[in-house]
Amino acid sequence: RGGPGYLQSALTLGGGTASACILSGAAFGFELLWVAPLGMILGGIVFMAISHQTLSTGMRPFEAMRVHAGPVVAWGWAIGTVLASIVWHFAQYSLASAVLVDLAEVAGFTAPRWLMGLAVLAWAVPTAFSFGSGRKFAAAFDTLMRWMVWLIVAMFAVVAVRVGLGSHAGEVAAGFIPHVPADNGDVRANSVIIAGLATAVGINMTFLYPYTLLARGWGREHREYAKADIVYGMVLPYIVVTTLMVIVAGATLSAGFTGKSIGPVDAAKSLGSLLGPVWGRVFFDLGLLGMLLTTITLHMVCSGLACAEMFRLRIGSPAYRVATLLPVPGVLGSVFWGSISVWLAVPTSIIAGALLPLA
Numbered sequence: 001r002g003g004p005g006y007l008q009s010a011l012t013l014g015g016g017t018a019s020a021c022i023l024s025g026a027a028f029g030f031e032l033l034w035v036a037p038l039g040m041i042l043g044g045i046v047f048m049a050i051s052h053q054t055l056s057t058g059m060r061p062f063e064a065m066r067v068h069a070g071p072v073v074a075w076g077w078a079i080g081t082v083l084a085s086i087v088w089h090f091a092q093y094s095l096a097s098a099v100l101v102d103l104a105e106v107a108g109f110t111a112p113r114w115l116m117g118l119a120v121l122a123w124a125v126p127t128a129f130s131f132g133s134g135r136k137f138a139a140a141f142d143t144l145m146r147w148m149v150w151l152i153v154a155m156f157a158v159v160a161v162r163v164g165l166g167s168h169a170g171e172v173a174a175g176f177i178p179h180v181p182a183d184n185g186d187v188r189a190n191s192v193i194i195a196g197l198a199t200a201v202g203i204n205m206t207f208l209y210p211y212t213l214l215a216r217g218w219g220r221e222h223r224e225y226a227k228a229d230i231v232y233g234m235v236l237p238y239i240v241v242t243t244l245m246v247i248v249a250g251a252t253l254s255a256g257f258t259g260k261s262i263g264p265v266d267a268a269k270s271l272g273s274l275l276g277p278v279w280g281r282v283f284f285d286l287g288l289l290g291m292l293l294t295t296i297t298l299h300m301v302c303s304g305l306a307c308a309e310m311f312r313l314r315i316g317s318p319a320y321r322v323a324t325l326l327p328v329p330g331v332l333g334s335v336f337w338g339s340i341s342v343w344l345a346v347p348t349s350i351i352a353g354a355l356l357p358l359a
Contacts, residue, residue: 003142003212003213003216003218003229003233004209004212004213004216004226004229004233005226005229005230005231005232005233005234006142006145006146006149006229006233006234006237007142007145007208007209007212007298008047008205008208008209008230008233008234009145009149009233009234009237009238010145010146010148010149010294010295010297010298011202011204011205011208011294011295011298011299011302012040012199012200012201012202012205012234012238012295013149013152013237013238013241013291013294013295014088014092014199014291014292014294014295014296015088015091015092015094015095015096015291015292015295015345016088016091016195016198016199016345016348016349016352017036017199017200017238017241017242017245017291018095018245018288018291018292018342018345019091019095019195019199019342019343019344019345019346019349020035020036020192020195020196020199020345020346020349021036021196021242021245021246021249022245022249022253022262022342023187023192023249023262023342023343023346024192024196024246024249024250025245025246025247025248025249025250025251025253025254026249026250026253026254026257026262027184027185027187027189027192027254027257028181028184028189028192028250028254029171029175029250029254030168030171030172030174030175030246030247030250031174031175031179031181032175032181032189032192032193032196032246033172033175033176033243033246033247034175034176034177034178034179035192035193035196035197036196036200036238036239036242036243036246037176037239037242037243038178038197039196039197039198039199039200039201040200040201040234040235040238040239040242041235042197042200042201043200043201043205043234043235044230044231044234044235046201046206046359047201047206047209047230047234048226048227048230050206050209050210051209051210051213051223051226051227051230052223052226053210054210054213054214055213055218055219055220055222055223055226056220056223058214058219060211060214060309061207061210061211061309062074062077062078062309062310065077073358075310076358077203077206077207077358077359078207078306078307078309078310079306079310080203080355080358080359081203081204081206081207081208081302081303081306082204082302082303082306082307082326083352083355084202084203084204084352084355085204085299085300085302085303085306085326085327086299086303086326086327086329086330087348087351087352088202088204088295088299088330088348088349088352089296089299089327089328089329089330089331089333090329090330090332090333090344090348091333091344091345091348091349092292092295092296092299092330092333093117093120093121093296093330093331093332093333093334094333094334094336094344094345095288095292095342095345096116096117096120096289096292096293096296096334097113097114097116097117097120097333097334098113099285099288099289099292100116100119100120100289101113101116102281102285103281103282103285103286103289104116106278106281106282106285113334113335114334114335116334117331117333117334117335118331118334120292120293120296120331120334121328121331123293124293124296124297124300125300125325125328127141127144127297128297128298128300128301128304128324129321129324131301131304145294145298146233148290148293148294149233149237149294150237151286151287151290152237152241152287152290152291153237153240153241153244155283155284155286155287155290156241156244156245156248156284156287157240157244158283159244159248159283159284159287160244160247160248163247163248163251163252164251165247168247168250168251172247175246180193184257185257185259186259186260187259187260187343191346191347191350192346194349194350194353195345195346195347195349195350195353197353198349198350198352198353198356199345199349199353200238201356202352202353202356203352203355203356203358203359204299204302204303204306205302206356206359207302207305207306207359208298208301208302208305211305213226241291248284260342260343262342262343296330299327299330300324300325300326300327300328301324303323303324303325303326303327304320304321304323304324304326306323307319307320307323307326308320308323311323
């Protein structure tokens with residue numbers, strides 16, 4: 001019966017998270033396992049505060065921010081939400097197109113990255129438009145996001161077990177003790193740590209979340225339930241997925257680390273010897289693809305919703321749909337930056353993370 005918490009999982013488990021985890025594991029092994037849980041625990045506390053304020057007052061969040069914090073902060077919060085959704089979109093498409101190209105290669109044919117980017121766009125636009133299209137569509141949308149979150153968890157759990165999670169138990173446990181390792185070549189530990197913290201919770205998540213609470217008709221009597229929903233729908237899935245991804249990357253990529261040019265396909269191919277030349281790549285790719293599709297869709301939803309609040313647009317109106325499409329230029333990420341698929345999300349996450357103080 002989980003609700004808005006799962007939408008936040010679907011939003012935050014995306015290209016930025018995947019990139020930070022893959023790069024973290026490849027460059028530093030298990031040493032930065034502490035980063036993602038810390039970022040999400042801090043985020044969970046903030047989300048509990050958001051839910052308490054929203055459900056206690058029943059005010060629409062943008063209006064509450066405008067009245068109690070001032071119009072400058074309110075408009076900065078909404079504009080920051082749109083900007084973060086646009087900026088983060090490029091890295092999502094860069095990774096998604098690479099993953100689809102790899103799946104096509106497994107299937108025995110060659111596909112250009114730009115075509116795979118358009119395929120993702122063709123899926124994302126109607127899915128994003130279905131948000132707010134009535135109770136029936138809203139229920140279907142929630143169900144889809146919830147199942148995709150747990151499929152992502154399942155995919156990476158299978159891969160982590162086959163990697164030999166038990167044989168690395170001591171190193172994994174030590175990785176949860178906060179410390180900053182030495183830089184590895186051209187990859188700075190501080191940059192990866194900041195990116196990991198920034199991808200846990202984005203400013204666009206803080207905007208989307210309170211509106212999903214109100215859209216479901218929740219009120220004061222749901223305040224404790226909302227806290228449980230945050231823990232089980234957002235915090236736990238995020239910590240499990242990120243931990244598994246870092247472990248998989250650390251166990252398979254750290255020995256032959258090649259610097260910033262590492263991509264998700266490299267990670268998928270490295271698993272061939274563990275699950276077979278086909279299934280290792282397929283499981284990893286599908287888990288990663290699930291993360292990217294949900295995030296791309298919800299970035300568009302965040303953009304449309306923020307513009308709807310700023311300019312009083314009706315959900316589902318032509319103007320709202322145009323606002324939903326603002327992040328679409330991110331599809332160019334499937335054409336450019338192919339050789340730095342993972343590293344691209346690090347500066348992107350730091351830029352978007354700089355907007356968080358507004359929230």
